[in-house]
Amino acid sequence: MSTQSFHPPQRTLMGPGPSDVSPRVLEAMSRPTIGHLDPVFVTMMDELKDLLRYAFQTSNELTMPVSAPGSAGMETCFANLLEPGDTVIVCQNGVFGGRMKENVERCGATAVMVEDDWGRTIDPDKVEDTLKANPNAKILAFVHAETSTGVQSDASSLCALAHQHDCLTIVDCVTSLGGTPVQVDEWQADAVYSGTQKCLSCVPGLSPITFSDRAMESIQNRKTRVQSWFMDLNLVLGYWGGGGKRAYHHTAPVNSLYALHEALVILKEEGLENAWQRHELHHQALRAGIEAMGLTLVVPENERLPQLNAVAIPDGAEDAIIRAQLLADYNLEIGAGLGPMAGKIWRVGLMGHACNKRNVLLYLGAMEAVLNGLNAPVKTGDKGAAVAAALESYSN
Numbered sequence: 001m002s003t004q005s006f007h008p009p010q011r012t013l014m015g016p017g018p019s020d021v022s023p024r025v026l027e028a029m030s031r032p033t034i035g036h037l038d039p040v041f042v043t044m045m046d047e048l049k050d051l052l053r054y055a056f057q058t059s060n061e062l063t064m065p066v067s068a069p070g071s072a073g074m075e076t077c078f079a080n081l082l083e084p085g086d087t088v089i090v091c092q093n094g095v096f097g098g099r100m101k102e103n104v105e106r107c108g109a110t111a112v113m114v115e116d117d118w119g120r121t122i123d124p125d126k127v128e129d130t131l132k133a134n135p136n137a138k139i140l141a142f143v144h145a146e147t148s149t150g151v152q153s154d155a156s157s158l159c160a161l162a163h164q165h166d167c168l169t170i171v172d173c174v175t176s177l178g179g180t181p182v183q184v185d186e187w188q189a190d191a192v193y194s195g196t197q198k199c200l201s202c203v204p205g206l207s208p209i210t211f212s213d214r215a216m217e218s219i220q221n222r223k224t225r226v227q228s229w230f231m232d233l234n235l236v237l238g239y240w241g242g243g244g245k246r247a248y249h250h251t252a253p254v255n256s257l258y259a260l261h262e263a264l265v266i267l268k269e270e271g272l273e274n275a276w277q278r279h280e281l282h283h284q285a286l287r288a289g290i291e292a293m294g295l296t297l298v299v300p301e302n303e304r305l306p307q308l309n310a311v312a313i314p315d316g317a318e319d320a321i322i323r324a325q326l327l328a329d330y331n332l333e334i335g336a337g338l339g340p341m342a343g344k345i346w347r348v349g350l351m352g353h354a355c356n357k358r359n360v361l362l363y364l365g366a367m368e369a370v371l372n373g374l375n376a377p378v379k380t381g382d383k384g385a386a387v388a389a390a391l392e393s394y395s396n
């Protein structure tokens, strides 16, 4: 057994998450641990909820971080809103829609699937047909930003359709929050969850959620108890709810919450609109460089997510070897494809603190060098063409 401290290397994280964490956030995390019922901590919690309302663009009273990663935020939404026998329409165009189906079934409810190709957006016409064909459906659930493929769906239209058919909505905004517009009130979304380690560039392990008054009403009118004690919002709100009274539910992850507070202060300082623009700017430069190298993005242009770029792996390029070389020689992490996309795409993230010019140029230069150094070289155009194209994009 090792008795030495663990010192991780300094990587650049350009995968599907976690993304690079700002030194300010890491510093915040190392501040003294205080009691989770300490009045000073309670004041911080209230600020944190306000900062989350800003990030989500909502005035929802129930807005808080779940003490566990994004998957737990997902499960919190399903566990609280569903009862056995309910029908839920679930859209799937990647990995995470499949996890929604799992959640529905484990709650004893029925999932009616609307399937779209991986790498394409959710088709609102199909959703509308399915809503019409299933008038008993209680909820429409979908992923706004599919991290497995780099696709963005039209959350505003999908929420509007759900409303027309008297359905509540559960929306996965794990990868969109902070990187691309998430407008909870404008969309009239009902239960929205996110994660801290993607475009918020905080440490992994927390899941911000926000619930509309309609969703809260639905929870209060449940006929059965929420089957998960830990995720039952009726109990969790004894700690996180308003009114100044805080009762022990579980020990809050005190230092991780300092980190989230700092990450949200950074977002507020920059301004949401500026953060969205920054993600778009660097995405465009990355795209220019990728194309100059002779590589292609797999998602059609108007369906792309700026913070997650799915690049087709060219013929003759060995996925695992190339990723290992980027990590070994450049301390650079990019993501592999999942499920049917495994071996077919690389996922290049430009999320939060990691979304900057330095990282765009690092990736393009490193990728070109690695591809040129292979036994079976992939044609990458003129040497340096990728970096030059990105610089050109920045100067426009």
Ligand SMILES: *Cc1c(COP(=O)(O)O)cnc(C)c1O
Residues within 6 Å of the ligand: 017, 069, 070, 071, 072, 074, 096, 143, 145, 146, 147, 148, 172, 174, 175, 195, 204, 205
């Ligand atoms: C990352 C991710 C999740 C899961 O979050 P974890 O923090 O890994 O549990 C859920 N949905 C989407 C779209 C994601 O990208």
